Amino acid sequence: MRIADDDDLEAAGIDQEAAAVDALIDQHESIDWSAVPGVSPSEAAAWTSRLIAAREDLEGE
Numbered sequence: 001m002r003i004a005d006d007d008d009l010e011a012a013g014i015d016q017e018a019a020a021v022d023a024l025i026d027q028h029e030s031i032d033w034s035a036v037p038g039v040s041p042s043e044a045a046a047w048t049s050r051l052i053a054a055r056e057d058l059e060g061e
Helices: 006-011 016-030 041-060
Strands: none
Touching: 016 041
């Protein structure tokens, strides 16, 4: 599998920062936070909310 590089993203009209935040959100949501010591579900949910807000800010630019 080939991973898209910056030129591929730019050619497709995809903002590189937004794509990076999307990838981070996807990975963040796939983590079983109950298995991570010291991280409460509410803390993980707050992080998700911040990431989503960051993505919305990038899309608004």
